[in-house]
Amino acid sequence: MSTRNHRIGIALFSGLIYFLSALLTIDPVLDRGVATMWLASPALLALLIVRSRREWRAILIGATIASLAASVVLGCGMIAGLPMAVGRIGEVVVAISLFHRMKMRRGFLGTLARIGRYVLAIGIVAPALGATIAASVAALYHDQTFAQQWRTWFVGHGLGMIALTPLFAMLFSGAIRRWWRGAALPLRGEGVILLAATAIVATGVFGQDRLPLLFLPILPVMLTTFRLGLIGAATSTTILAAIGGYATLHDMGPTNFLGGDLHLRLEFLQLYIASTVLTAFPVAADLSRRQSLYRRLRESEARYRLLADHSSDIVLSLDRRGRIAYVSRSIEPVAGKSPGQLIGTRALELVHPLDRDLVLVAHRDAIHAPTGTQIVEYRAQLAGDALCWFEAHTRAVTDEHGAVTGTVSMIRDVSHRKSLEAELSRAASTDPLTGLVNRRVFDAALAARLDTAARGGRGGCVAVFDLDHFKAVNDRFGHAAGDHVLQCFARIAQGVVGEDDVVARLGGEEFGILFPDADIARAQHLSERLRATLAASRLTHDEISVELTVSAGIATIDAGASATAVLCAADRALYVAKAEGRDRLRLAA
Incomplete structure (x- = not known):
C-alpha cells in the first residue's frame, strides 16, 4: 500500500510541476501553433534524471495527464492536445x-565529449521527434505550414532543454x-553579492536596446561559476534567463536588433542562454x-606527512640538482x-665522502629511468661522529606531462644489518x-699471488706448519689443553710474521703462512724464527705445562x-x- 501511495504521490508531484511549467510557457501568440519556448519538457527531463528509474513510469503518467490538461487550458482543445501530448512526452x-x-547520468556537462553527446541527444534527436508530431498537428488544426x-x-524545445x-x-x-x-x-555572503551583481548587470544590459551588450553578463556569470561552482553556474544562468525572458517579452533588450518578430527574438534568447549554459x-x-x-x-599529503614524521625511516625529496626539497623529522638524529x-x-x-659517487649515480639513474627504483647503500657521519650505514630506495617524481622534477627516497638505517653481515662474513672466513x-x-x-706471478710479478712463498706430536697432547692433557x-x-x-703475511689454520693442527712478495730467504728466516719461538715457549693451561715443537715445509710461488x-x-x-726428526724446516726441491 505504501509503494502505491508513493507512486501516486510521485505522479501528482510530476504532474503539478509539468502543468505549472506549461502555464509559464513564453508565447503570447498561441494561434500561430506550437510554443516558441516550452519550460515543461526540460523540467520533466530533469525530474527523470534525478529520480530512480523505478519512478519513471509514475512520473510520465502524471506528466501526460498534465500535458492534456495544459492543452485544454491553453486553448488547444482535447482533440489536438492528445497528439501534442504524445509529441511532448x-x-x-x-x-x-x-x-x-x-x-551521462552525472556530470553530463563535465567534458567536451559529454557536451557533444548531450547536445546530440537532448538538443537534436529528441526535439526532432517531437517537432515532427507537433508540426503535423499544428498544420492540421491551425492551418500553419509544416516547415515553419x-x-x-x-x-x-531543443534550445530550451539544452539550456x-x-x-x-x-x-x-x-x-x-x-x-x-x-x-x-x-x-554565502560572497554568493549573494555575486548573484546580485549578475542580476544588476543583466538588468542593465536587457533594460536598453541601443547597444549590443550581450557579452557583459558573461563576466559575472563566469565569476560566480569560478567562486561557487555548479551552484553558481546554475543560479546565475537562471537569473540571466529570467531577466532576459522578461525583457524580450516586453520588447526590451538587445534582442530588438533582430526586428519585431517575437518568435525570432525568443529563439535567439534561447540560443544565447544555451550558449551561456554550455560555457559555464x-x-x-x-x-x-x-x-x-x-x-x-x-588529504594524501596530510597522511603522507603524518607517516613520514612518525616513521623511523627518513623520507627525502630532492630536486633535479640534488638539493633537499623536503625531509622528514627523522633526519634530526x-x-x-x-x-x-x-x-x-x-x-x-x-x-x-667515500660513498658520494655511489649516491650521485643512483640519483642520476633515477632521473634517467623514472619508472625504476634505485637502491644504494652508503655511510653517513652522525651528529655524534658515529659512522652508520644507510640504505636508500629512490624513485623519480614526474609532473602531469611525465617530465622528471626530482626524486623521492625512503632511507633506512641498516647499521645493525651491515654489522651482522660483517660478523657473518668474518665467521665464514x-x-x-x-x-x-x-x-x-x-x-x-694464494690464487691472487699465482695470478701476480703469471703477470710477471713476484709471487712470494708458502710455508706449511704442523705441530709435532699434537695427538699426544690431546690424549694426555685433554682437548681443552689441545685447543689452548x-x-x-x-x-x-701472528706476532712473528709481517702485516702483509697471511696466517691461516688449514685444518686440525696444520697451519699455513703466505709470504707475498717474499723471497725464499725471507720466508725461511721468518719461519725459523717462528719455530724457535715456539720451541722456547712453555705453554701453560690450568697448571699444566706443555712443551711443543713444530715442523714446516716451504715452497716458492712460481709463474x-x-x-x-x-x-x-x-x-x-x-x-x-x-x-x-721433527722440529725443523725444509725447503721444497
Missing part, C-alpha cells in the same frame, strides 16, 4: 533513454539547498573535479639539524678457535704453477722435516 522519453544509454511549425518546435535541463536538475536534486546548508557564512557548466564541472582532486591531494635547516642544501653533504683466517681465505690469497695449544701457536705466529702444485711441494718438504 515522447521527446522527453527519447531524451531520457538516450541520456541513460550514453551513461517544425522549425519553431525544434529550435524552441534549462541542468538548472532544473540542480533544483530538483536538492543540490542548491545542500550547498547553502554546508557553505560557510562568508561564502563545463567550467564549473571541471572546477569541481579539480577541487575534489586538490582535496584528495591535501642523523644530521643534528632540523628539517627546516636542511631545506635547500645539497643532500650529498650528509653522505660520507675465520677459524672460530684461533681467530685466524680459514682455508678458503688462504686459498683465495692451537690458540697459543696462532698468537705466536705457471698451480695452487695444488705449490701446496704439494710445501707438504713434501714438511714430510721430509718430520722424517728427519
